[in-house]
Amino acid sequence: EKQHPILLDYVRQYPLPHGVRFTYGTAGFRSEGSILASTVFRAGILAALRSLKTGSTVGLMLTASHNPISDNGVKIADPDGGMMIQQWEPFADALVNAPDPDHLLQLVVQFVKEENIPFGGGQSANILLGRDTRPSGDALLEAAKQGINSVVGAVAIDMGILTTPQLHWMVRNINKGTRSSESDYMEQLAKSFRCLVDLAPDNTMESKLVVDGANGVGGEKLQQLKKILSGLDICVRNTGKEGEGLLNEGCGADYVQKEKAIPSNFGLDDVGMKCASLDGDGDRLVYFIPSASSKNVDLIDGDKILTLFALFIKEQLDFLYNEQGLDNKEAVSLGVVQTAYANGASTAYLKQLGLEVVLAPTGVKYLHKEAATFDVGIYFEANGHGTILFSEKFLSHLQARSDELSSTASGSESHKSGLRLLEVSRLINQAVGDALSGLLLVEAVLQYKGWSIKAWNELYQDLPSRQLKAKVADRNAVVTANAETKVVKPPGLQELIDEETAKYPCGRCFVRPSGTEDVVRVYAEASTQEAADSLAQSAVQLVD
Ligand code: NG1
Numbered sequence: 001e002k003q004h005p006i007l008l009d010y011v012r013q014y015p016l017p018h019g020v021r022f023t024y025g026t027a028g029f030r031s032e033g034s035i036l037a038s039t040v041f042r043a044g045i046l047a048a049l050r051s052l053k054t055g056s057t058v059g060l061m062l063t064a065s066h067n068p069i070s071d072n073g074v075k076i077a078d079p080d081g082g083m084m085i086q087q088w089e090p091f092a093d094a095l096v097n098a099p100d101p102d103h104l105l106q107l108v109v110q111f112v113k114e115e116n117i118p119f120g121g122g123q124s125a126n127i128l129l130g131r132d133t134r135p136s137g138d139a140l141l142e143a144a145k146q147g148i149n150s151v152v153g154a155v156a157i158d159m160g161i162l163t164t165p166q167l168h169w170m171v172r173n174i175n176k177g178t179r180s181s182e183s184d185y186m187e188q189l190a191k192s193f194r195c196l197v198d199l200a201p202d203n204t205m206e207s208k209l210v211v212d213g214a215n216g217v218g219g220e221k222l223q224q225l226k227k228i229l230s231g232l233d234i235c236v237r238n239t240g241k242e243g244e245g246l247l248n249e250g251c252g253a254d255y256v257q258k259e260k261a262i263p264s265n266f267g268l269d270d271v272g273m274k275c276a277s278l279d280g281d282g283d284r285l286v287y288f289i290p291s292a293s294s295k296n297v298d299l300i301d302g303d304k305i306l307t308l309f310a311l312f313i314k315e316q317l318d319f320l321y322n323e324q325g326l327d328n329k330e331a332v333s334l335g336v337v338q339t340a341y342a343n344g345a346s347t348a349y350l351k352q353l354g355l356e357v358v359l360a361p362t363g364v365k366y367l368h369k370e371a372a373t374f375d376v377g378i379y380f381e382a383n384g385h386g387t388i389l390f391s392e393k394f395l396s397h398l399q400a401r402s403d404e405l406s407s408t409a410s411g412s413e414s415h416k417s418g419l420r421l422l423e424v425s426r427l428i429n430q431a432v433g434d435a436l437s438g439l440l441l442v443e444a445v446l447q448y449k450g451w452s453i454k455a456w457n458e459l460y461q462d463l464p465s466r467q468l469k470a471k472v473a474d475r476n477a478v479v480t481a482n483a484e485t486k487v488v489k490p491p492g493l494q495e496l497i498d499e500e501t502a503k504y505p506c507g508r509c510f511v512r513p514s515g516t517e518d519v520v521r522v523y524a525e526a527s528t529q530e531a532a533d534s535l536a537q538s539a540v541q542l543v544d
Protein backbone atom coordinates (compact mmCIF):
# COMPACT_ATOMS: atom_id res chain seq x y z
CA GLU A 1 0.00 0.00 0.00
CA LYS A 2 3.03 2.25 -0.10
CA GLN A 3 2.03 4.04 -3.30
CA HIS A 4 -1.42 4.63 -1.97
CA PRO A 5 -2.05 8.19 -1.01
CA ILE A 6 -3.86 7.13 2.16
CA LEU A 7 -3.40 4.48 4.81
CA LEU A 8 -6.31 2.10 4.71
CA ASP A 9 -5.81 0.73 8.22
CA TYR A 10 -6.91 4.05 9.58
CA VAL A 11 -10.02 4.11 7.41
CA ARG A 12 -11.18 0.78 8.78
CA GLN A 13 -11.28 2.19 12.29
CA TYR A 14 -14.07 4.58 11.30
CA PRO A 15 -16.92 2.58 9.81
CA LEU A 16 -19.78 4.45 8.17
CA PRO A 17 -23.02 4.54 10.20
CA HIS A 18 -25.90 2.71 8.53
CA GLY A 19 -28.64 4.40 6.60
CA VAL A 20 -27.43 8.00 6.66
CA ARG A 21 -26.31 10.20 3.80
CA PHE A 22 -24.26 13.29 4.47
CA THR A 23 -24.12 16.37 2.25
CA TYR A 24 -21.71 19.28 2.52
CA GLY A 25 -24.48 21.87 2.05
CA THR A 26 -24.12 25.54 2.89
CA ALA A 27 -22.60 24.89 6.30
CA GLY A 28 -20.45 21.78 5.91
CA PHE A 29 -21.47 18.32 7.14
CA ARG A 30 -23.84 18.37 10.10
CA SER A 31 -25.71 15.83 12.16
CA GLU A 32 -26.06 14.29 15.58
CA GLY A 33 -22.52 14.41 17.04
CA SER A 34 -22.60 10.74 18.03
CA ILE A 35 -22.70 9.47 14.42
CA LEU A 36 -20.21 11.91 12.92
CA ALA A 37 -16.85 10.21 13.55
CA SER A 38 -16.46 8.63 10.11
CA THR A 39 -17.55 11.89 8.43
CA VAL A 40 -15.02 13.90 10.40
CA PHE A 41 -12.29 11.35 9.79
CA ARG A 42 -12.93 11.60 6.05
CA ALA A 43 -13.15 15.40 6.24
CA GLY A 44 -9.62 15.15 7.66
CA ILE A 45 -8.55 13.37 4.47
CA LEU A 46 -10.36 16.01 2.43
CA ALA A 47 -8.59 18.84 4.26
CA ALA A 48 -5.21 17.19 3.76
CA LEU A 49 -5.85 16.83 0.02
CA ARG A 50 -6.95 20.47 -0.17
CA SER A 51 -3.75 21.55 1.53
CA LEU A 52 -1.61 19.41 -0.78
CA LYS A 53 -3.42 20.75 -3.83
CA THR A 54 -3.06 24.41 -2.85
CA GLY A 55 0.38 24.12 -1.27
CA SER A 56 -0.98 26.18 1.62
CA THR A 57 -2.37 25.77 5.10
CA VAL A 58 -6.09 25.03 5.36
CA GLY A 59 -8.47 24.80 8.33
CA LEU A 60 -10.86 22.21 9.68
CA MET A 61 -13.53 23.40 12.10
CA LEU A 62 -15.75 21.25 14.28
CA THR A 63 -19.00 23.02 15.10
CA ALA A 64 -22.74 22.93 14.58
CA SER A 65 -23.12 26.67 15.14
CA HIS A 66 -26.57 27.59 16.52
CA ASN A 67 -27.87 24.01 16.53
CA PRO A 68 -28.49 21.99 19.71
CA ILE A 69 -25.59 20.86 21.89
CA SER A 70 -25.92 17.21 20.81
CA ASP A 71 -25.33 18.11 17.15
CA ASN A 72 -21.95 18.67 15.62
CA GLY A 73 -20.47 19.37 12.24
CA VAL A 74 -17.32 19.82 10.22
CA LYS A 75 -16.27 22.29 7.56
CA ILE A 76 -13.09 23.19 5.73
CA ALA A 77 -11.53 26.65 5.43
CA ASP A 78 -9.62 27.38 2.23
CA PRO A 79 -6.16 29.04 2.24
CA ASP A 80 -7.68 32.55 1.93
CA GLY A 81 -9.72 31.89 5.09
CA GLY A 82 -12.99 31.58 3.16
CA MET A 83 -15.16 28.51 2.71
CA MET A 84 -13.78 25.57 0.72
CA ILE A 85 -14.29 26.16 -3.01
CA GLN A 86 -17.56 24.79 -4.29
CA GLN A 87 -15.95 22.72 -7.05
CA TRP A 88 -14.72 20.32 -4.37
CA GLU A 89 -18.13 19.77 -2.78
CA PRO A 90 -19.22 16.85 -5.01
CA PHE A 91 -15.97 15.04 -4.16
CA ALA A 92 -16.50 15.85 -0.48
CA ASP A 93 -19.98 14.32 -0.63
CA ALA A 94 -18.74 11.21 -2.44
CA LEU A 95 -15.84 10.78 -0.02
CA VAL A 96 -17.85 10.85 3.20
CA ASN A 97 -20.51 8.55 1.78
CA ALA A 98 -18.15 5.97 0.22
CA PRO A 99 -19.57 2.61 1.41
CA ASP A 100 -16.27 0.92 2.31
CA PRO A 101 -12.50 1.51 2.49
CA ASP A 102 -11.86 0.18 -1.02
CA HIS A 103 -14.39 2.52 -2.61
CA LEU A 104 -12.91 5.33 -0.60
CA LEU A 105 -9.41 4.59 -1.79
CA GLN A 106 -10.59 4.37 -5.38
CA LEU A 107 -12.27 7.76 -5.09
CA VAL A 108 -9.17 9.35 -3.63
CA VAL A 109 -6.84 7.84 -6.23
CA GLN A 110 -9.07 9.00 -9.06
CA PHE A 111 -9.53 12.49 -7.61
CA VAL A 112 -5.82 12.91 -6.95
CA LYS A 113 -5.24 12.11 -10.60
CA GLU A 114 -7.97 14.35 -11.96
CA GLU A 115 -6.98 17.29 -9.82
CA ASN A 116 -3.27 16.71 -10.24
CA ILE A 117 -2.70 16.70 -6.52
CA PRO A 118 1.03 16.35 -5.80
CA PHE A 119 1.90 13.25 -3.86
CA GLY A 120 4.94 11.46 -2.58
CA GLY A 121 7.41 14.16 -3.67
CA GLY A 122 7.91 15.23 -0.09
CA GLN A 123 5.09 17.79 -0.24
CA SER A 124 3.80 18.72 3.14
CA ALA A 125 0.26 19.61 4.10
CA ASN A 126 -0.71 21.65 7.13
CA ILE A 127 -4.16 21.67 8.61
CA LEU A 128 -5.22 23.89 11.52
CA LEU A 129 -7.88 22.28 13.67
CA GLY A 130 -10.43 24.19 15.70
CA ARG A 131 -13.53 23.19 17.61
CA ASP A 132 -16.30 24.80 19.60
CA THR A 133 -17.35 23.82 23.15
CA ARG A 134 -19.53 20.82 22.25
CA PRO A 135 -18.85 17.72 24.36
CA SER A 136 -18.61 15.52 21.24
CA GLY A 137 -15.79 17.76 19.97
CA ASP A 138 -13.04 15.89 21.84
CA ALA A 139 -13.63 12.53 20.22
CA LEU A 140 -14.31 14.09 16.83
CA LEU A 141 -11.03 16.00 17.04
CA GLU A 142 -9.24 12.66 17.35
CA ALA A 143 -11.09 11.40 14.29
CA ALA A 144 -10.04 14.49 12.33
CA LYS A 145 -6.40 14.02 13.36
CA GLN A 146 -6.50 10.37 12.33
CA GLY A 147 -7.97 11.32 8.96
CA ILE A 148 -5.20 13.84 8.42
CA ASN A 149 -2.51 11.43 9.61
CA SER A 150 -3.74 8.81 7.18
CA VAL A 151 -2.60 11.05 4.33
CA VAL A 152 1.11 10.77 3.68
CA GLY A 153 2.90 13.99 4.54
CA ALA A 154 -0.04 15.74 6.21
CA VAL A 155 0.29 17.38 9.61
CA ALA A 156 -2.55 18.33 11.97
CA ILE A 157 -2.04 21.34 14.21
CA ASP A 158 -4.54 21.51 17.06
CA MET A 159 -5.45 25.13 17.84
CA GLY A 160 -7.84 24.18 20.64
CA ILE A 161 -11.27 25.64 21.32
CA LEU A 162 -11.94 28.60 19.00
CA THR A 163 -14.78 30.50 17.42
CA THR A 164 -15.28 29.57 13.77
CA PRO A 165 -14.12 33.02 12.60
CA GLN A 166 -10.97 32.82 14.73
CA LEU A 167 -9.90 29.67 12.92
CA HIS A 168 -10.65 31.21 9.52
CA TRP A 169 -8.69 34.32 10.51
CA MET A 170 -5.68 32.22 11.54
CA VAL A 171 -5.68 30.30 8.26
CA ARG A 172 -5.88 33.53 6.27
CA ASN A 173 -3.07 35.17 8.22
CA ILE A 174 -0.73 32.19 8.19
CA ASN A 175 -0.95 32.07 4.42
CA LYS A 176 -0.41 35.81 4.14
CA GLY A 177 2.63 35.46 6.37
CA THR A 178 1.19 37.80 9.00
CA ARG A 179 0.81 37.20 12.74
CA SER A 180 -1.72 34.48 13.34
CA SER A 181 -1.90 33.31 16.95
CA GLU A 182 -4.95 33.70 19.14
CA SER A 183 -3.32 36.46 21.15
CA ASP A 184 -2.46 38.23 17.87
CA TYR A 185 -6.15 38.06 16.99
CA MET A 186 -7.20 39.50 20.34
CA GLU A 187 -4.56 42.23 20.20
CA GLN A 188 -5.44 43.25 16.66
CA LEU A 189 -9.14 43.57 17.54
CA ALA A 190 -8.47 45.53 20.71
CA LYS A 191 -5.93 47.80 19.04
CA SER A 192 -7.95 48.70 15.97
CA PHE A 193 -11.03 49.26 18.12
CA ARG A 194 -9.03 51.65 20.30
CA CYS A 195 -7.74 53.51 17.24
CA LEU A 196 -11.26 53.88 15.83
CA VAL A 197 -12.53 55.26 19.12
CA ASP A 198 -9.58 57.66 19.29
CA LEU A 199 -10.43 58.86 15.77
CA ALA A 200 -14.07 59.51 16.73
CA PRO A 201 -15.45 62.81 17.98
CA ASP A 202 -15.82 63.06 21.76
CA ASN A 203 -19.39 61.86 22.04
CA THR A 204 -20.94 60.81 25.29
CA MET A 205 -22.87 57.63 24.85
CA GLU A 206 -24.31 54.59 26.53
CA SER A 207 -21.18 52.53 26.89
CA LYS A 208 -22.82 49.66 28.74
CA LEU A 209 -23.49 46.60 26.63
CA VAL A 210 -24.97 43.31 27.85
CA VAL A 211 -24.00 40.33 25.69
CA ASP A 212 -25.65 36.91 25.47
CA GLY A 213 -22.83 34.45 24.74
CA ALA A 214 -25.20 31.56 23.81
CA ASN A 215 -23.36 29.48 26.44
CA GLY A 216 -20.76 28.85 23.80
CA VAL A 217 -17.24 29.65 22.73
CA GLY A 218 -18.08 33.23 21.69
CA GLY A 219 -19.01 34.25 25.24
CA GLU A 220 -15.82 32.69 26.56
CA LYS A 221 -13.63 34.51 24.03
CA LEU A 222 -15.40 37.80 24.60
CA GLN A 223 -14.60 37.52 28.32
CA GLN A 224 -10.97 37.05 27.33
CA LEU A 225 -11.03 39.98 24.89
CA LYS A 226 -12.69 42.20 27.53
CA LYS A 227 -9.52 42.05 29.62
CA ILE A 228 -7.53 43.97 27.03
CA LEU A 229 -10.33 46.25 25.79
CA SER A 230 -10.61 49.82 26.94
CA GLY A 231 -13.52 52.20 26.50
CA LEU A 232 -16.29 49.63 26.62
CA ASP A 233 -18.31 48.36 29.54
CA ILE A 234 -19.31 44.83 28.52
CA CYS A 235 -21.19 42.40 30.70
CA VAL A 236 -21.30 38.84 29.32
CA ARG A 237 -24.10 36.46 30.27
CA ASN A 238 -24.59 32.88 29.17
CA THR A 239 -20.84 32.36 29.09
CA GLY A 240 -21.19 28.59 29.23
CA LYS A 241 -19.92 28.29 32.76
CA GLU A 242 -21.37 25.57 35.01
CA GLY A 243 -24.93 26.44 35.98
CA GLU A 244 -25.55 29.13 33.37
CA GLY A 245 -27.35 26.84 30.95
CA LEU A 246 -26.83 24.75 27.86
CA LEU A 247 -25.30 25.82 24.55
CA ASN A 248 -27.91 27.59 22.36
CA GLU A 249 -30.77 26.53 24.64
CA GLY A 250 -33.18 29.43 25.02
CA CYS A 251 -30.36 31.77 24.08
CA GLY A 252 -28.06 32.80 21.26
CA ALA A 253 -28.42 34.92 18.13
CA ASP A 254 -30.57 32.39 16.26
CA TYR A 255 -33.02 32.14 19.16
CA VAL A 256 -33.28 35.90 19.64
CA GLN A 257 -33.70 36.54 15.91
CA LYS A 258 -36.23 33.78 15.20
CA GLU A 259 -38.30 34.07 18.39
CA LYS A 260 -37.87 37.82 18.82
CA ALA A 261 -37.63 36.99 22.53
CA ILE A 262 -35.15 37.78 25.30
CA PRO A 263 -32.61 35.02 25.95
CA SER A 264 -32.45 33.19 29.28
CA ASN A 265 -30.76 35.09 32.12
CA PHE A 266 -32.13 38.37 30.78
CA GLY A 267 -35.04 40.03 32.57
CA LEU A 268 -36.81 43.13 33.76
CA ASP A 269 -33.59 44.83 34.83
CA ASP A 270 -32.46 44.85 31.21
CA VAL A 271 -35.50 46.63 29.75
CA GLY A 272 -34.35 49.38 27.38
CA MET A 273 -30.69 48.33 27.63
CA LYS A 274 -28.28 47.92 24.73
CA CYS A 275 -27.95 44.13 24.34
CA ALA A 276 -26.31 41.81 21.81
CA SER A 277 -26.43 38.10 21.17
CA LEU A 278 -23.83 35.79 19.62
CA ASP A 279 -24.47 32.32 18.23
CA GLY A 280 -22.87 29.09 19.44
CA ASP A 281 -19.68 29.35 17.38
CA GLY A 282 -19.38 33.14 17.39
CA ASP A 283 -20.00 33.93 13.73
CA ARG A 284 -23.44 35.53 14.04
CA LEU A 285 -24.37 38.73 15.80
CA VAL A 286 -27.66 40.48 16.46
CA TYR A 287 -28.50 43.37 18.78
CA PHE A 288 -31.74 43.79 20.70
CA ILE A 289 -33.53 45.99 23.21
CA PRO A 290 -35.63 44.10 25.78
CA SER A 291 -39.04 45.76 25.72
CA ALA A 292 -40.98 46.86 28.76
CA SER A 293 -44.17 44.91 28.57
CA SER A 294 -43.24 41.30 27.99
CA LYS A 295 -40.46 38.94 27.07
CA ASN A 296 -40.30 40.49 23.60
CA VAL A 297 -37.45 42.45 22.12
CA ASP A 298 -36.90 45.14 19.55
CA LEU A 299 -34.66 43.18 17.22
CA ILE A 300 -31.75 44.83 15.43
CA ASP A 301 -30.83 42.19 12.91
CA GLY A 302 -28.09 41.64 10.35
CA ASP A 303 -29.82 44.01 7.93
CA LYS A 304 -29.57 46.85 10.40
CA ILE A 305 -25.94 46.04 11.22
CA LEU A 306 -25.25 46.12 7.48
CA THR A 307 -27.03 49.46 7.21
CA LEU A 308 -25.00 50.95 10.06
CA PHE A 309 -21.74 49.79 8.48
CA ALA A 310 -22.79 51.00 5.02
CA LEU A 311 -23.68 54.45 6.33
CA PHE A 312 -20.36 54.74 8.10
CA ILE A 313 -18.20 53.51 5.21
CA LYS A 314 -20.03 55.70 2.71
CA GLU A 315 -19.54 58.74 4.91
CA GLN A 316 -15.81 58.03 5.27
CA LEU A 317 -15.42 57.58 1.51
CA ASP A 318 -17.24 60.85 0.92
CA PHE A 319 -14.91 62.68 3.34
CA LEU A 320 -11.87 61.06 1.86
CA TYR A 321 -12.60 62.05 -1.72
CA ASN A 322 -15.10 64.87 -1.83
CA GLU A 323 -12.94 67.38 0.01
CA GLN A 324 -10.60 67.09 -2.91
CA GLY A 325 -13.47 67.61 -5.31
CA LEU A 326 -13.22 64.06 -6.60
CA ASP A 327 -16.27 61.95 -7.19
CA ASN A 328 -15.70 58.84 -5.09
CA LYS A 329 -17.93 56.79 -7.34
CA GLU A 330 -15.19 56.92 -9.91
CA ALA A 331 -12.48 56.20 -7.44
CA VAL A 332 -13.93 53.31 -5.52
CA SER A 333 -16.80 50.89 -5.86
CA LEU A 334 -18.88 50.34 -2.73
CA GLY A 335 -21.54 47.65 -2.80
CA VAL A 336 -23.79 45.85 -0.36
CA VAL A 337 -24.96 42.26 -0.67
CA GLN A 338 -28.12 40.83 0.86
CA THR A 339 -30.31 37.77 0.42
CA ALA A 340 -34.02 37.70 -0.36
CA TYR A 341 -34.60 37.38 3.41
CA ALA A 342 -33.36 40.93 3.95
CA ASN A 343 -36.23 43.05 5.17
CA GLY A 344 -37.62 45.12 2.30
CA ALA A 345 -37.36 48.26 4.42
CA SER A 346 -33.60 47.78 4.72
CA THR A 347 -33.16 47.33 0.98
CA ALA A 348 -35.24 50.44 0.27
CA TYR A 349 -33.22 52.43 2.81
CA LEU A 350 -29.88 51.32 1.33
CA LYS A 351 -31.00 52.15 -2.21
CA GLN A 352 -32.20 55.53 -1.09
CA LEU A 353 -28.68 56.19 0.21
CA GLY A 354 -27.58 55.68 -3.36
CA LEU A 355 -25.88 52.37 -2.68
CA GLU A 356 -25.64 49.50 -5.09
CA VAL A 357 -27.55 46.55 -3.60
CA VAL A 358 -26.89 43.06 -4.95
CA LEU A 359 -29.01 40.01 -4.10
CA ALA A 360 -27.31 36.64 -3.62
CA PRO A 361 -28.73 33.20 -2.83
CA THR A 362 -28.87 32.12 0.84
CA GLY A 363 -25.54 30.90 2.27
CA VAL A 364 -22.60 33.12 3.11
CA LYS A 365 -20.35 31.59 0.47
CA TYR A 366 -22.57 33.19 -2.18
CA LEU A 367 -22.70 36.57 -0.47
CA HIS A 368 -18.96 36.59 0.13
CA LYS A 369 -18.26 35.96 -3.53
CA GLU A 370 -20.48 38.85 -4.63
CA ALA A 371 -19.02 41.22 -2.04
CA ALA A 372 -15.50 40.42 -3.24
CA THR A 373 -16.30 41.99 -6.63
CA PHE A 374 -16.29 45.49 -5.07
CA ASP A 375 -13.44 47.63 -3.72
CA VAL A 376 -15.45 47.68 -0.51
CA GLY A 377 -18.16 45.04 -0.29
CA ILE A 378 -20.42 44.68 2.72
CA TYR A 379 -22.60 41.59 3.11
CA PHE A 380 -24.98 40.35 5.77
CA GLU A 381 -27.65 37.74 6.12
CA ALA A 382 -30.66 38.90 8.13
CA ASN A 383 -29.66 36.34 10.79
CA GLY A 384 -26.52 38.31 11.62
CA HIS A 385 -23.78 36.60 9.62
CA GLY A 386 -21.72 39.02 7.58
CA THR A 387 -18.61 41.11 7.19
CA ILE A 388 -16.87 43.77 5.09
CA LEU A 389 -14.35 42.96 2.36
CA PHE A 390 -11.69 45.37 1.12
CA SER A 391 -9.86 44.69 -2.12
CA GLU A 392 -6.07 44.60 -1.95
CA LYS A 393 -5.94 47.23 -4.65
CA PHE A 394 -8.13 49.60 -2.67
CA LEU A 395 -6.19 49.00 0.55
CA SER A 396 -2.87 49.91 -1.02
CA HIS A 397 -4.46 52.95 -2.62
CA LEU A 398 -5.90 53.89 0.78
CA GLN A 399 -2.52 53.49 2.44
CA ALA A 400 -0.84 55.65 -0.20
CA ARG A 401 -3.51 58.32 0.07
CA SER A 402 -3.31 58.37 3.87
CA ASP A 403 0.47 58.72 3.70
CA GLU A 404 0.09 61.58 1.26
CA LEU A 405 -2.54 63.33 3.41
CA SER A 406 -0.47 62.89 6.55
CA SER A 407 2.14 65.19 5.05
CA THR A 408 -0.19 67.66 3.30
CA ALA A 409 -3.39 67.67 5.35
CA SER A 410 -2.60 65.92 8.60
CA GLY A 411 -5.48 65.97 11.07
CA SER A 412 -8.01 66.97 8.39
CA GLU A 413 -11.30 65.13 8.14
CA SER A 414 -10.21 63.46 4.92
CA HIS A 415 -6.97 62.29 6.52
CA LYS A 416 -8.87 60.88 9.49
CA SER A 417 -11.35 59.17 7.19
CA GLY A 418 -8.57 57.33 5.44
CA LEU A 419 -7.17 56.23 8.76
CA ARG A 420 -10.60 55.11 9.94
CA LEU A 421 -11.12 52.98 6.85
CA LEU A 422 -7.72 51.37 7.32
CA GLU A 423 -8.60 50.54 10.93
CA VAL A 424 -11.93 49.06 9.87
CA SER A 425 -10.05 46.76 7.50
CA ARG A 426 -7.92 45.61 10.45
CA LEU A 427 -10.79 45.26 12.90
CA ILE A 428 -13.28 43.45 10.71
CA ASN A 429 -12.60 39.79 9.98
CA GLN A 430 -12.24 39.62 6.21
CA ALA A 431 -12.13 35.84 6.18
CA VAL A 432 -15.74 35.30 7.36
CA GLY A 433 -18.45 36.94 9.42
CA ASP A 434 -17.22 37.31 12.99
CA ALA A 435 -19.50 38.28 15.88
CA LEU A 436 -16.65 39.61 18.04
CA SER A 437 -15.09 41.89 15.46
CA GLY A 438 -18.57 42.86 14.21
CA LEU A 439 -19.58 43.83 17.73
CA LEU A 440 -16.54 46.03 18.17
CA LEU A 441 -17.18 47.75 14.86
CA VAL A 442 -20.83 48.39 15.79
CA GLU A 443 -19.68 49.93 19.07
CA ALA A 444 -17.04 52.05 17.35
CA VAL A 445 -19.55 53.36 14.81
CA LEU A 446 -22.17 54.13 17.46
CA GLN A 447 -19.48 55.99 19.38
CA TYR A 448 -18.47 57.90 16.26
CA LYS A 449 -22.08 58.82 15.51
CA GLY A 450 -22.96 59.49 19.13
CA TRP A 451 -25.97 57.22 18.65
CA SER A 452 -27.89 55.26 21.24
CA ILE A 453 -29.11 51.81 20.28
CA LYS A 454 -32.57 53.36 20.04
CA ALA A 455 -31.42 55.95 17.52
CA TRP A 456 -29.77 53.21 15.46
CA ASN A 457 -32.90 51.08 15.58
CA GLU A 458 -35.00 53.98 14.31
CA LEU A 459 -33.02 54.42 11.06
CA TYR A 460 -35.91 52.60 9.41
CA GLN A 461 -38.75 50.42 10.55
CA ASP A 462 -38.86 46.78 9.50
CA LEU A 463 -41.81 45.72 7.38
CA PRO A 464 -43.88 43.03 9.11
CA SER A 465 -42.74 39.61 7.88
CA ARG A 466 -43.40 35.94 8.42
CA GLN A 467 -41.25 32.90 7.77
CA LEU A 468 -42.88 29.46 7.59
CA LYS A 469 -41.79 25.95 6.69
CA ALA A 470 -43.68 23.69 4.32
CA LYS A 471 -43.06 19.98 4.78
CA VAL A 472 -43.11 18.43 1.33
CA ALA A 473 -42.37 15.04 -0.18
CA ASP A 474 -39.35 16.30 -2.10
CA ARG A 475 -38.05 19.76 -1.39
CA ASN A 476 -35.83 19.66 -4.46
CA ALA A 477 -38.94 19.63 -6.64
CA VAL A 478 -38.85 23.39 -6.06
CA VAL A 479 -36.17 25.03 -8.19
CA THR A 480 -35.52 28.77 -8.05
CA ALA A 481 -33.69 31.45 -10.01
CA ASN A 482 -32.84 35.15 -9.61
CA ALA A 483 -31.23 34.73 -6.19
CA GLU A 484 -34.13 32.52 -5.08
CA THR A 485 -36.78 35.15 -5.71
CA LYS A 486 -38.47 33.28 -8.58
CA VAL A 487 -39.66 29.70 -8.84
CA VAL A 488 -38.86 28.06 -12.16
CA LYS A 489 -40.05 24.57 -11.17
CA PRO A 490 -42.71 23.28 -10.78
CA PRO A 491 -44.19 25.22 -13.69
CA GLY A 492 -47.03 27.58 -12.81
CA LEU A 493 -46.18 27.93 -9.12
CA GLN A 494 -44.57 31.36 -9.51
CA GLU A 495 -47.65 32.71 -11.32
CA LEU A 496 -49.85 31.55 -8.45
CA ILE A 497 -47.54 33.18 -5.89
CA ASP A 498 -47.54 36.41 -7.92
CA GLU A 499 -51.34 36.41 -8.08
CA GLU A 500 -51.61 35.95 -4.34
CA THR A 501 -48.93 38.56 -3.56
CA ALA A 502 -50.67 41.17 -5.72
CA LYS A 503 -53.60 41.11 -3.27
CA TYR A 504 -51.44 42.64 -0.53
CA PRO A 505 -50.20 46.23 -0.34
CA CYS A 506 -46.36 46.18 -0.11
CA GLY A 507 -46.59 42.40 -0.50
CA ARG A 508 -43.48 40.35 -1.24
CA CYS A 509 -43.25 36.59 -1.10
CA PHE A 510 -40.84 33.87 -2.15
CA VAL A 511 -40.33 30.16 -1.55
CA ARG A 512 -37.13 28.09 -1.72
CA PRO A 513 -35.87 24.69 -0.66
CA SER A 514 -33.81 24.88 2.55
CA GLY A 515 -30.17 23.92 2.21
CA THR A 516 -29.98 22.62 5.77
CA GLU A 517 -33.42 21.14 6.58
CA ASP A 518 -35.83 18.91 4.72
CA VAL A 519 -38.39 21.68 4.14
CA VAL A 520 -39.38 24.36 1.68
CA ARG A 521 -39.11 27.77 3.34
CA VAL A 522 -41.74 30.40 2.76
CA TYR A 523 -41.15 34.11 3.37
CA ALA A 524 -43.73 36.86 3.16
CA GLU A 525 -43.73 40.57 3.84
CA ALA A 526 -46.64 42.99 3.84
CA SER A 527 -47.80 46.25 5.36
CA THR A 528 -49.31 44.63 8.47
CA GLN A 529 -48.40 41.55 10.50
CA GLU A 530 -51.81 39.99 9.79
CA ALA A 531 -51.32 40.47 6.07
CA ALA A 532 -47.78 39.02 6.15
CA ASP A 533 -49.06 35.99 8.12
CA SER A 534 -51.92 35.44 5.73
CA LEU A 535 -49.74 35.78 2.61
CA ALA A 536 -47.23 33.29 4.04
CA GLN A 537 -50.05 30.86 4.89
CA SER A 538 -51.45 31.04 1.38
CA ALA A 539 -48.00 30.42 -0.10
CA VAL A 540 -47.54 27.32 2.10
CA GLN A 541 -50.79 25.98 0.66
CA LEU A 542 -49.62 26.68 -2.87
CA VAL A 543 -46.40 24.75 -2.24
CA ASP A 544 -48.12 21.73 -0.65
P1 NG1 B 1 -31.37 27.29 4.88
O1 NG1 B 1 -31.77 26.11 5.69
O2 NG1 B 1 -30.83 26.94 3.51
O3 NG1 B 1 -32.48 28.31 4.82
C1 NG1 B 1 -30.08 28.41 6.95
C2 NG1 B 1 -30.22 29.91 7.04
C3 NG1 B 1 -29.07 30.56 6.27
C4 NG1 B 1 -27.72 30.05 6.71
C5 NG1 B 1 -27.72 28.53 6.71
C6 NG1 B 1 -26.44 27.95 7.24
C7 NG1 B 1 -32.26 31.25 7.02
C8 NG1 B 1 -33.53 31.56 6.29
N1 NG1 B 1 -31.48 30.33 6.45
O4 NG1 B 1 -30.15 28.03 5.61
O5 NG1 B 1 -29.18 31.94 6.40
O6 NG1 B 1 -27.39 30.57 7.96
O7 NG1 B 1 -28.83 28.01 7.46
O8 NG1 B 1 -26.37 27.85 8.60
O9 NG1 B 1 -31.98 31.81 8.07
Ligand code: ZN
Nearest residue numbers: 065279281283
Ligand atom coordinates in the same frame (compact mmCIF):
# COMPACT_ATOMS: atom_id res chain seq x y z
ZN1 ZN C 1 -22.59 30.11 13.60
